[in-house]
Amino acid sequence: MMHQTILSGSPTVSDDRDVHLRLDGLTKTYGNSVAVSALDLSVPKGELVALLGPSGCGKTTTLRMVAGLIQPTGGRIVVGSNDITAMPTYRRDMGLVFQSYALFPHMTVAKNVAFGLEMRSVPKAEIERRVKEALAMVRLEALAERKPRELSGGQQQRVALARALVIRPSILLLDEPLSNLDAKLRDEMRNEIRDIQQSLGITAVFVTHDQVEALSMCDKVVVMRAGKLEQVGTPIDVYEHPATPFVASFVGRTNRLEGRARGDGTVDVGPMSVRVPGRPGGNVEIMVRPHRIRLLDADAAQGASGEGTNLLSGRLTRVTFVGDLLQYQVDVGGTEIVVEAASDHGRGIRSVGSPVALAWRVEDTMVFGRSA
Amino acid sequence: MTAITASAPPAAPRLALGRTGTAIALLLPIALINAIGFILPVLNLLRMSFNEALAGGGVRETVTFENWTGLFGDSFYVELILNSITVSLSITLATLVVSYPIALYLHRSTGRWRTFLTVLVISPLLTSAVVRTYGWIALLADQGPIVSGIAALGFAPPRLMFNTTGVIIGLTEILMPYMILSLLAGFGRLDPRVEEAAMSLGAPPIKTFWRVILPLTVPGIALGCLLCFVLAVSSFITPKLLGGGRVFLLATEIYDQAIVTLNWPLAATLSMLVLIIFGAALAVYARILRAID
Amino acid sequence: MEADNTSVPMKILVALLFIFLLAPVILVVPLSFSGEQILSFPPESWSLRWYAALADNPKMISAFWTSLLLGAIVTAISLAVAIPAAYVIVRMRTLGSSFLYNLFTAPLLLPTIVLGLAILIVFASIGFLGTFPGLIIGHLVITLPYALRVLATTLGNLNLACEEAASTLGARPITVFRRVTLPMMAPGIVAATALCFLVSFDEVVITLFLTGPRLTTLPVELFHHVESRADPLVASVSVLLILLTLAVVMIVDRSVGLSKTFVK
Numbered sequence: 001m002m003h004q005t006i007l008s009g010s011p012t013v014s015d016d017r018d019v020h021l022r023l024d025g026l027t028k029t030y031g032n033s034v035a036v037s038a039l040d041l042s043v044p045k046g047e048l049v050a051l052l053g054p055s056g057c058g059k060t061t062t063l064r065m066v067a068g069l070i071q072p073t074g075g076r077i078v079v080g081s082n083d084i085t086a087m088p089t090y091r092r093d094m095g096l097v098f099q100s101y102a103l104f105p106h107m108t109v110a111k112n113v114a115f116g117l118e119m120r121s122v123p124k125a126e127i128e129r130r131v132k133e134a135l136a137m138v139r140l141e142a143l144a145e146r147k148p149r150e151l152s153g154g155q156q157q158r159v160a161l162a163r164a165l166v167i168r169p170s171i172l173l174l175d176e177p178l179s180n181l182d183a184k185l186r187d188e189m190r191n192e193i194r195d196i197q198q199s200l201g202i203t204a205v206f207v208t209h210d211q212v213e214a215l216s217m218c219d220k221v222v223v224m225r226a227g228k229l230e231q232v233g234t235p236i237d238v239y240e241h242p243a244t245p246f247v248a249s250f251v252g253r254t255n256r257l258e259g260r261a262r263g264d265g266t267v268d269v270g271p272m273s274v275r276v277p278g279r280p281g282g283n284v285e286i287m288v289r290p291h292r293i294r295l296l297d298a299d300a301a302q303g304a305s306g307e308g309t310n311l312l313s314g315r316l317t318r319v320t321f322v323g324d325l326l327q328y329q330v331d332v333g334g335t336e337i338v339v340e341a342a343s344d345h346g347r348g349i350r351s352v353g354s355p356v357a358l359a360w361r362v363e364d365t366m367v368f369g370r371s372a
Numbered sequence: 373m374t375a376i377t378a379s380a381p382p383a384a385p386r387l388a389l390g391r392t393g394t395a396i397a398l399l400l401p402i403a404l405i406n407a408i409g410f411i412l413p414v415l416n417l418l419r420m421s422f423n424e425a426l427a428g429g430g431v432r433e434t435v436t437f438e439n440w441t442g443l444f445g446d447s448f449y450v451e452l453i454l455n456s457i458t459v460s461l462s463i464t465l466a467t468l469v470v471s472y473p474i475a476l477y478l479h480r481s482t483g484r485w486r487t488f489l490t491v492l493v494i495s496p497l498l499t500s501a502v503v504r505t506y507g508w509i510a511l512l513a514d515q516g517p518i519v520s521g522i523a524a525l526g527f528a529p530p531r532l533m534f535n536t537t538g539v540i541i542g543l544t545e546i547l548m549p550y551m552i553l554s555l556l557a558g559f560g561r562l563d564p565r566v567e568e569a570a571m572s573l574g575a576p577p578i579k580t581f582w583r584v585i586l587p588l589t590v591p592g593i594a595l596g597c598l599l600c601f602v603l604a605v606s607s608f609i610t611p612k613l614l615g616g617g618r619v620f621l622l623a624t625e626i627y628d629q630a631i632v633t634l635n636w637p638l639a640a641t642l643s644m645l646v647l648i649i650f651g652a653a654l655a656v657y658a659r660i661l662r663a664i665d
Numbered sequence: 666m667e668a669d670n671t672s673v674p675m676k677i678l679v680a681l682l683f684i685f686l687l688a689p690v691i692l693v694v695p696l697s698f699s700g701e702q703i704l705s706f707p708p709e710s711w712s713l714r715w716y717a718a719l720a721d722n723p724k725m726i727s728a729f730w731t732s733l734l735l736g737a738i739v740t741a742i743s744l745a746v747a748i749p750a751a752y753v754i755v756r757m758r759t760l761g762s763s764f765l766y767n768l769f770t771a772p773l774l775l776p777t778i779v780l781g782l783a784i785l786i787v788f789a790s791i792g793f794l795g796t797f798p799g800l801i802i803g804h805l806v807i808t809l810p811y812a813l814r815v816l817a818t819t820l821g822n823l824n825l826a827c828e829e830a831a832s833t834l835g836a837r838p839i840t841v842f843r844r845v846t847l848p849m850m851a852p853g854i855v856a857a858t859a860l861c862f863l864v865s866f867d868e869v870v871i872t873l874f875l876t877g878p879r880l881t882t883l884p885v886e887l888f889h890h891v892e893s894r895a896d897p898l899v900a901s902v903s904v905l906l907i908l909l910t911l912a913v914v915m916i917v918d919r920s921v922g923l924s925k926t927f928v929k
Contacts, residue, residue, distance in 0.1 A: 069829050069832075088832075089829075089832040090833075090834075090835050090836055090837050090838075091835075092833070096829070096830065098826045098830060099826075100824060102826035102827045102829065102830040103830075104827055104830075104831070104845055104848075105827070105849060106848040106851070115831065115834050115836070115844070116835055119834055119836050119840065120835055160830075164834075167834060167835065395753045395757050398749035398750060398752065398753045399750055399753050399754075401745075401749075402746050402747065402750040402769055402809060402813070405805050405809060406768065406769055406772075406806075406809070408787075408802060409784060409802050409803065409805060409806035410771065410772045410775075412787055413786065414775070414779075414780075414783050416783065417779070417782065417783040417786060420786060470682050470686075473675065473678050473679050474682050474683065474686070477671060477675070477676075477679045480671060489683075492683065492686075492687065496686060496687065496690055498867075498914065499690050499906075499907060500867045500869065500884055500887070500903075502869055502884055502887045502888050503693060503887070503899075503903040503906060503907070504689045505689075505891070506689075506693065506887075506891050506900070506903065507688065507692045507696075508689050509704065509891065509895060510689075510692055510693075510704055510705075510900075511688060511689065511692060511706065513704065513705070513706075513895070515705055517706055545685060545686060545689065548685075548686050549686075577672075602776075603776075605776075606777075606778050606779065608777075608778045608870050609869055609870065612892070613888070613891050623776070623778045626778055626779070626782060627778065627873075630782050639782055640782065643778070643779040643782055643783070646778070646779055647775075647779065650776075
């Protein structure tokens with residue numbers, strides 16, 4: 001059985017453009033454990049798609065099957081109209097950028113980049129020209145004769161990118177390419193990879209466990225969990241309309257409340273009543289993102305009340321200053337709710353213990369069915 | 373969209389036959405040499421220990437336990453076996469005593485000094501046992517510096533060569549690098565801060581050694597002793613040359629029976645006995661390790 | 666740096682023990698310049714006569730060349746056989762790799778006196794005794810496990826992703842091996858070469874069983890010489906042997922040092 005996504009309805013990313021890479025029921029099992037379970041996915045030409053999920057969710061296994069480094073147990077991999085499931089790696093024509101860069105330590109930067117072209121018996125003069133071009137693209141012309149170990153992490157990563165792109169692969173695969181870089185470099189490389197991908201118009205699959213990377217760089221995000229698809233959609237889709245509680249909590253931060261829906265648009269959470277969109281029934285999970293909640297003084301609460309707003313009162317238990325954000329922890333009838341607000345020069349910080357009110361729009365409340 | 377369930381048969385491991393074939397072809401040479409030079413000879417040796425030796429070096433294919441019963445019925449061999457074991461144990465103990473301070477010192481040193489000392493420890497290993505034994509012959513000879521030195525101090529000059537004492541001295545030195553390296557490997561758990569902690573709690577150095585350092589280094593000691601005992605029991609060059617044909621140990625007897633007397637079944641039986649002693653030493657070692665845990 | 670929390674008596678003890686450990690090796694150097702007819706230390710006169718005697722000793726010289734040739738051939742075969750074997754065992758983990766690894770390194774567990782006798786008995790029946798091929802196989806039995814161990818460790822420590830990267834770039838398996846795996850193994854190959862050569866060149870016990878009156882190696886010739894008489898000739902040979910070992914170690918240090926500069 002394949003997993004049915006709730007909101008997008010179809011696991012296909014989009015049908016309005018040519019599908020370039022298609023996975024049909026792709027499966028990989030190791031003995032009794034299932035790494036990837038009957039995965040269906042279509043990637044349109046020229047899109048950058050992120051495979052996002054926690055470690056062990058099967059995203060890297062999927063990518064390695066596409067590259068031919070792992071043989072699938074079942075299913076098909078189709079590029080354009082060719083089934084490449086049984087094709088050996090070296091004939092697949094895919095550029096793969098590794099997490100560990102995997103530069104050849106015994107070759108210079110230029111030799112590393114030239115390797116794929118040599119394998120394709122490209123004439124010498126053309127190799128030289130294309131290596132120059134590729135290194136210019138990643139701004140490393142000056143380091144062509146260096147050995148990989150003489151380069152910084154970011155430079156090595158750019159060589160790896162140039163090496164994968166110089167062969168003009170049909171598809172670019174990126175396996176957690178930024179996870180070994182420090183935070184500042186990561187932001188830079190994110191933009192660089194995105195710019196290059198768009199200027200070349202190359203189809204690319206990007207594996208990451210970092211939601212920020214997935215949301216900020218990619219056309220589509222594929223959220224995976226335990227070898228299965230959880231949701232496929234645009235970054236906005238996935239963030240604003242998560243299909244499952246897992247997606248809601250993995251992509252962005254959320255407050256999670258359990259309760260029982262009455263069927264009239266309200267949900268009982270302990271002694272409180274919360275209004276939600278639609279008229280769900282039964283046991284449900286409610287999620288609200290911390291930055292969607294406004295923190296009000298208890299006495300100012302009445303004015304904020306209204307048809308489209310949830311209003312709860314509680315007591316402030318902790319205030320954390322995180323630089324650009326203020327994080328408040330509020331105890332609401334025994335349940336902890338986190339609220340985030342932009343910090344304004346540290347002004348207006350309320351003191352711990354003071355009574356407060358929480359307000360958020362009904363439409364910002366996410367509801368998911370919950371078994372028993 | 374309908375789910376496309378994976379109903380197709382699992383994609384066959386690509387070129388399965390070709391891969392296996394390649395693997396076998398690449399392993400064939402090493403397997404062949406292993407078979408001709410190791411498996412076959414060792415099995416044949418085991419078989420040989422149940423053959424009958426004929427006068428003049430002949431061998432009759434049969435199944436007899438006479439080599440084995442004869443070994444334990446002959447007081448010469450019983451003594452030889454016991455002697456081999458006691459000499460090897462003495463050598464092991466002596467090696468431990470002279471190696472331990474060096475290992476402890478090495479463990480505490482750092483940087484270039486440590487590298488330099490480690491090279492000094494390893495360098496004898498790269499020198500032929502014949503050369504090192506030859507050095508000992510020069511040192512231990514009756515007119516040599518040690519005996520003359522002792523005589524000059526007014527003591528009766530001892531005999532240090534062509535007897536068991538010489539063999540023990542020579543082998544102790546030859547096995548030292550093995551012991552030092554094993555001890556060092558086992559010293560991993562010995563953190564200098566533990567010693568400092570013991571001292572800060574008021575333990576004097578001697579007590580610190582007995583109560584803290586020694587117990588922590590037991591695994592290294594056990595490993596080093598196993599290795600040295602096993603190497604001592606089977607050592608040949610040094611007993612042969614420093615013993616001058618007057619010290620009878622298992623390995624020298626195997627050689628003599630094989631080359632001089634040409635009694636291959638007996639040589640084979642003695643070889644198997646060496647392997648049995650190996651097994652027993654390993655069992656003791658495993659027990660000690662388990663006792664520590 | 667020196668361990669500074671060590672007491673003076675302990676330092677003196679350690680120094681004495683180091684002297685004990687190194688004495689026999691160091692001793693052969695002055696001994697080789699002895700002017701005496703027989704082995705005595707310290708010599709009463711000094712000369713180069715034992716180096717001259719060595720130059721005039723055709724048996725030693727021919728044994729030296731035999732050892733050198735044998736060591737070179739055994740080393741070459743060891744590498745040619747152990748590199749593919751290590752590759753299969755480490756990289757194609759299918760055929761009970763760890764069993765095969767243990768089987769192929771098992772000869773190191775046997776004492777050489779037992780192994781030598783075992784090989785002697787089998788080789789006697791197939792006419793391999795006292796022959797060069799017999800010596801080669803006898804030495805391979807112990808050099809191959811060392812080579813396999815060093816090469817398998819090297820291979821196991823390589824970044825597999827480099828080989829995968831090469832195949833995604835279009836290199837066939839054999840090209841991946843030739844262009845990426847093998848060059849990355851260089852330090853291990855140098856170490857295995859030195860180890861095989863030194864083990865073969867120094868081997869005495871197994872060789873003692875396999876050599877004949879017309880074919881002998883230098884360590885065996887030395888053994889017989891020490892066994893039969895005590896003169897400083899062996900010291901001069903020993904000095905040359907130590908120099909040769911030193912040369913091999915320095916070559917390894919330089920080349921592994923060099924290759925370290927381009928492998929990470």
